Amino acid sequence: xxxxxxxKTWKEALRGVTTDEPTITKSIVNHVQTSLARQPHNLxxxxxxxxxxxxxRDNLIVNWNETxxxxxxxxxxxxxYLSLEFLMGRTLDNALLNLGLxxxxxxxxxxxxxxxxxxxxxxxxxxxxxxxxxxxxxxxLDSSASQELPVWGYGLxxxxxxxxxxxxxxxxxxxxxxxxxxxxxxxxxPRLDVDYEIRFYGHSNRLENGKAVWSGGQEVLAIAYDVMxxxxxxxxxxxxxxxxxxxKRGFDLNSFNAGDYEAAVExxxxxxxxxxxxxxxxxxxxxxxxxxxxxxxxxxxxxxAASLADIVRRFKNLDKPLTEFPDYVAIxxxxxxxxxxxxxxxxxxxxxxxxxxxxxxxxxxxTFFFTNHTVLPEALEKWPVPLMEHLLPRHLQxxxxxxxxxxxxxxxxxxxxxxxxxxxxxxxxxxxxQVRMANLACIGSRxxxxxxxxxxxxxxxxxxxxxxxxxxISKFANVTNGITPRRWLDQCNPGLSQLITExxxxxxxxxxxxxxxxxxxxxxxxxxxxxxxxAAVKQSNKERLAHYVETTLGATINTKAMFDVQVKRLHxxxxxxxxxxxxxxxxxxxxxxxxxxxxxxNPKVIFFAGKAAPGYYIxxxxxxxxxNVARVINxxxxxxxxxxxxxxxxxxxxxxxxxxxxxxxxxxxxTAGTEASGTSNMKFCLNGGLxxxxxxxxxxxxxxxxxxxxxxxxxxxxxxxEGLRYQHSYHPVPVEQKCPALAAxxxxxxxxxxxxxxxxEPFLNTVRQHDYxxxxxxxxxxxxxxxxxxxxxxxxxxxxxKSIRTAAKMGKFxxxxxxxxxxxxxxxxxxxxxxPNGA
Ligand code: GPU
Numbered sequence: 001x002x003x004x005x006x007x008k009t010w011k012e013a014l015r016g017v018t019t020d021e022p023t024i025t026k027s028i029v030n031h032v033q034t035s036l037a038r039q040p041h042n043l044x045x046x047x048x049x050x051x052x053x054x055x056x057r058d059n060l061i062v063n064w065n066e067t068x069x070x071x072x073x074x075x076x077x078x079x080x081y082l083s084l085e086f087l088m089g090r091t092l093d094n095a096l097l098n099l100g101l102x103x104x105x106x107x108x109x110x111x112x113x114x115x116x117x118x119x120x121x122x123x124x125x126x127x128x129x130x131x132x133x134x135x136x137x138x139x140x141l142d143s144s145a146s147q148e149l150p151v152w153g154y155g156l157x158x159x160x161x162x163x164x165x166x167x168x169x170x171x172x173x174x175x176x177x178x179x180x181x182x183x184x185x186x187x188x189x190p191r192l193d194v195d196y197e198i199r200f201y202g203h204s205n206r207l208e209n210g211k212a213v214w215s216g217g218q219e220v221l222a223i224a225y226d227v228m229x230x231x232x233x234x235x236x237x238x239x240x241x242x243x244x245x246x247x248k249r250g251f252d253l254n255s256f257n258a259g260d261y262e263a264a265v266e267x268x269x270x271x272x273x274x275x276x277x278x279x280x281x282x283x284x285x286x287x288x289x290x291x292x293x294x295x296x297x298x299x300x301x302x303x304x305a306a307s308l309a310d311i312v313r314r315f316k317n318l319d320k321p322l323t324e325f326p327d328y329v330a331i332x333x334x335x336x337x338x339x340x341x342x343x344x345x346x347x348x349x350x351x352x353x354x355x356x357x358x359x360x361x362x363x364x365x366x367t368f369f370f371t372n373h374t375v376l377p378e379a380l381e382k383w384p385v386p387l388m389e390h391l392l393p394r395h396l397q398x399x400x401x402x403x404x405x406x407x408x409x410x411x412x413x414x415x416x417x418x419x420x421x422x423x424x425x426x427x428x429x430x431x432x433x434q435v436r437m438a439n440l441a442c443i444g445s446r447x448x449x450x451x452x453x454x455x456x457x458x459x460x461x462x463x464x465x466x467x468x469x470x471x472x473i474s475k476f477a478n479v480t481n482g483i484t485p486r487r488w489l490d491q492c493n494p495g496l497s498q499l500i501t502e503x504x505x506x507x508x509x510x511x512x513x514x515x516x517x518x519x520x521x522x523x524x525x526x527x528x529x530x531x532x533x534x535a536a537v538k539q540s541n542k543e544r545l546a547h548y549v550e551t552t553l554g555a556t557i558n559t560k561a562m563f564d565v566q567v568k569r570l571h572x573x574x575x576x577x578x579x580x581x582x583x584x585x586x587x588x589x590x591x592x593x594x595x596x597x598x599x600x601x602n603p604k605v606i607f608f609a610g611k612a613a614p615g616y617y618i619x620x621x622x623x624x625x626x627x628n629v630a631r632v633i634n635x636x637x638x639x640x641x642x643x644x645x646x647x648x649x650x651x652x653x654x655x656x657x658x659x660x661x662x663x664x665x666x667x668x669x670x671t672a673g674t675e676a677s678g679t680s681n682m683k684f685c686l687n688g689g690l691x692x693x694x695x696x697x698x699x700x701x702x703x704x705x706x707x708x709x710x711x712x713x714x715x716x717x718x719x720x721x722e723g724l725r726y727q728h729s730y731h732p733v734p735v736e737q738k739c740p741a742l743a744a745x746x747x748x749x750x751x752x753x754x755x756x757x758x759x760x761e762p763f764l765n766t767v768r769q770h771d772y773x774x775x776x777x778x779x780x781x782x783x784x785x786x787x788x789x790x791x792x793x794x795x796x797x798x799x800x801x802k803s804i805r806t807a808a809k810m811g812k813f814x815x816x817x818x819x820x821x822x823x824x825x826x827x828x829x830x831x832x833x834x835x836p837n838g839a
Pocket of ligand 1 (some may be wrong): 130131132133134136282283284371374379451481675676677678679692697
């Protein structure tokens with residue numbers, strides 16, 4: 001029965017997605033006129049972008065609304081992806097692709113006197129993440145929606161995303177804020193009616209049966225903003241719910257009336273501060289950054305508490321007993337950041353819903369799944385007990401109670417093994433005591449996974465070994481990461497996408513949804529006409545990058561040279577240091593050659609990009625070295641025809657979309673066993689770039705797929721790493737003896753050849769002294785690998801074949817495959833398609 005009014009009137013007025021050009025044009029103009037209140041004659045590109053975006057947004061909202069209604073009616077089991085980071089990048093192009101409306105919008109925009117590509121460029125990135133972990137979350141949202149799975153993301157709506165990186169004239173990284181919401185954000189829907197009260201501090205008084213009452217302290221409001229996530233070629237449009245913090249009351253009227261205006265607004269400021277800014281520290285939360293720690297823990301609790309309140313409310317609308325909660329809800333914890341969700345669900349069940357402790361624990365441990373993204377010991381999250389006691393007194397009690405029964409179980413299986421109890425306890429002894437979030441996440445989850453085969457094996461044999469002994473191996477599995485081929489091939493490399501479609505002779509929409517279809521390219525690898533087209537696409541992508549470098553840095557680059565790229569966060573374990581030291585070695589070698597000899601050298605342009613955490617001193621020093629070495633070698637008339645180098649500032653998703661398709665070779669050269677997976681390695685290979693790398697993370701699985709002859713591996717293997725580090729500490733060999741080529745490079749840097757004599761010593765000493773990341777052990781093998789790359793590049797036809805064969809075998813690395821795996825083996829959720837007619 002129709003709810004109100006005249007059904008016919010309603011139905012005639014309700015709109016669907018606009019799919020015809022005249023209506024699209026009208027809707028854009030309508031937004032210019034009303035939403036933006038602008039005149040046609042003073043409309044600039046930014047305005048035109050905004051109008052086009054608002055028009056696309058209308059379409060997304062129609063689909064989003066229908067999807068949400070459909071899901072509510074069908075009440076399937078849902079999965080929730082809790083991530084403190086979603087590195088979305090731009091939306092308009094992706095939305096047009098997924099809606100299948102790109103051509104039509106392009107035509108409309110043309111008629112209005114603009115060019116769609118120029119408008120796309122006006123959009124600011126939504127950069128609510130640091131690097132791989134955040135971008136993975138974004139790819140997973142695209143794949144979930146595209147596969148019509150009932151998956152929501154939950155995160156924070158930071159006012160400021162990852163900082164903007166500026167490079168000073170002397171090569172230092174400077175940070176500026178990223179006010180990404182400045183021009184309004186058409187891709188979100190404020191849901192001012194969806195709000196929750198979140199408590200901090202106060203007191204917790206225990207009652208009987210493990211229950212307690214938590215009261216007092218500070219209360220703030222969480223407000224929902226919904227971001228529409230369209231699926232590719234489906235009406236299904238999922239939701240990413242981001243929380244904003246707000247004061248519960250505007251300001252304290254008592255203080256206000258007493259004339260203490262500062263005190264009056266203070267509490268409101270402190271509430272707003274919670275979602276003010278994304279923490280820019282990749283792979284670390286505590287060690288280096290003591291300040292602002294409390295705010296980070298506040299962010300984590302604020303977000304998990306709001307998300308759980310929302311999830312529990314949605315479940316309770318189903319009118320099912322709480323024992324069935326895990327039949328309707330699966331929650332994926334993206335790293336340990338959302339681990340407080342475990343004690344929070346216990347608190348809701350035990351304190352608010354009167355569920356007995358043991359039953360509550362059973363529900364909880366059947367709801368959560370935990371993904372680990374690193375085995376680096378310094379990156380394992382720990383929180384000081386005194387801080388947690390102060391901020392979250394009730395949660396600390398719950399954690400103690402969980403720990404008590406857990407340790408009893410351990411003691412039962414391994415009687416009297418006190419060392420084991422010490423290692424496995426959620427609480428680490430010390431001054432102060434600390435809460436080990438990874439232990440809590442493991443204990444409270446149904447399954448734990450790593451993000452590539454090698455990494456998952458390291459999880460089982462190192463950081464989680466004791467837990468494998470306790471629970472058995474089946475709780476610890478692997479889901480190798482993936483990337484969405486929509487953004488990372490079709491959008492960023494339209495030329496290649498087109499060539500693939502015409503070569504495979506199947507519709508683009510088929511292979512973009514089943515990436516294994518790329519194998520069909522293998523049949524064409526030997527075809528010279530196809531090779532020529534393949535090479536032409538790469539060439540035009542190199543020219544596009546050259547144009548970008550020209551406009552941003554004012555430098556002209558030789559697009560006939562090999563393009564060698566390393567782009568990722570600056571971190572010692574990723575070894576940008578090895579790359580830059582290798583570049584210096586190449587430069588010195590070139591300098592020592594005669595002009596005749598040089599002519600035989602393969603010309604190369606090297607690109608670096610990536611941000612360093614603002615407090616990470618050594619990483620910033622490495623950027624400074626890169627920039628200053630670039631200055632010297634780019635100005636050297638003897639060598640600049642053969643070797644130039646650029647550090648592109650402010651790396652982002654959008655910059656990656658230009659860089660990746662242009663690369664001939666990219667570097668993924670972490671110390672073996674340190675890079676959990678890597679995902680840019682997959683992006684480069686999917687775009688026909690070859691890979692030079694260590695036997696680490698997903699490099700290994702890429703080589704398995706494309707064949708070892710198509711990748712350039714070097715360096716020591718994971719099992720050797722521990723022994724080498726032991727040697728460095730107890731039987732150190734001076735670098736002059738161990739690796740003379742490297743010693744010569746270090747000497748040149750020390751001498752001030754690249755300016756700033758003395759400035760780089762702290763970095764150089766990390767190599768000379770403990771060399772924790774094994775630069776001295778891998779340098780020679782790295783240089784040999786680069787020679788093999790040069791040699792292979794000389795035979796261009798063979799190179800192109802390698803490039804084709806590589807891209808052809810990347811099917812496994814679609815994030816569609818990864819999400820299928822999570823859906824089936826972890827979440828137990830099923831596809832729920834919204835039919836085109838809305839049924
Ligand atoms: N990763 Br932990 C991050 O980007 N940030 C982090 O804080 C942690 C891990 C990365 C891994 O370094 C990378 O190897 C992996 O591919 C990515 O997460 C996604 O799993």
